[in-house]
Amino acid sequence: xxxxxxxxxEMSVQEAETVTLSCTYDTSESDYYLFWYKQPPSRQMIxxxxxxxxKQQNATENRFxxxxxxxxxxxxxxxxxxxxxDAAMYFCAYRSAMIKAxxxxxxxxxxxxxxxxx
Amino acid sequence: xxxxxxDPRHKITKRxxxxxxxxxxxxxxxxxxxxxxxxxxxxxxxxxxxxxxxLEKSRLLSDRFSAERxxxxxxxxxxxxxxxxxxxxxxxxxxxxRDGGDTEAFFGQxxxxxxx
Numbered sequence: 001x002x003x004x005x006x007x008x009x010e011m012s013v014q015e016a017e018t019v020t021l022s023c024t025y026d027t028s029e030s031d032y033y034l035f036w037y038k039q040p041p042s043r044q045m046i047x048x049x050x051x052x053x054x055k056q057q058n059a060t061e062n063r064f065x066x067x068x069x070x071x072x073x074x075x076x077x078x079x080x081x082x083x084x085x086d087a088a089m090y091f092c093a094y095r096s097a098m099i100k101a102x103x104x105x106x107x108x109x110x111x112x113x114x115x116x117x118x
Numbered sequence: 119x120x121x122x123x124x125d126p127r128h129k130i131t132k133r134x135x136x137x138x139x140x141x142x143x144x145x146x147x148x149x150x151x152x153x154x155x156x157x158x159x160x161x162x163x164x165x166x167x168x169x170x171x172x173l174e175k176s177r178l179l180s181d182r183f184s185a186e187r188x189x190x191x192x193x194x195x196x197x198x199x200x201x202x203x204x205x206x207x208x209x210x211x212x213x214x215x216r217d218g219g220d221t222e223a224f225f226g227q228x229x230x231x232x233x234x
Contacts, residue, residue: 004160006160017199027126035222037225042193042227044121044122044135044225044226044227044228044229045161045209045225047222047223049177050222091160091161092161097219098201100219104149104213104215104219104220105151105163105174106151106160106161106211106223107163108161108162109160110158110160111159111160
């Protein structure tokens, strides 16, 4: 079974600064997807960024970028130019790409709370 | 398209009562997932449907839990004889499964259950 670990329960960042969230995972599969989801207080979870394991290039979405290290099974998220609206819980998640994988369900880490100071 | 909607948003019930939650996925999505999220934790997979067929259930889904998706559209999750340990946020998500893979999963706002 796959596991996802987020070792930072909470991170604080000054507005306009950069913060990096850590995520490690364990899997025996070679093909999979990794995601970062954002969950603002009392609002639904939304996808921030995704990475296909077969791609060496790190994904980027505007101010959000990842550092994907497949051999180390590490998948960190960098938030640049942090804004007050970035304050939320951030979850790292894994999804198998195997065709027979059960429904392509997501396996989540425990989350990191990001606080943005004005 | 209004996204994934869940009803109710909040539910307080007494221990031993039955509760039912509803999820309406994005209309063209054929896959629907239920997750449970306890305070301070990440969501955990409970079960999923492809159209009306329930294809997998987690070991977390005890005999007191049942889920249905009768016409391949909305889904219900029922918990019988609720226990305090059932208190959690119940999240629904949907995605579109195609031969080439799945689209991203879209989540609802969840139903927060409190068992007193």
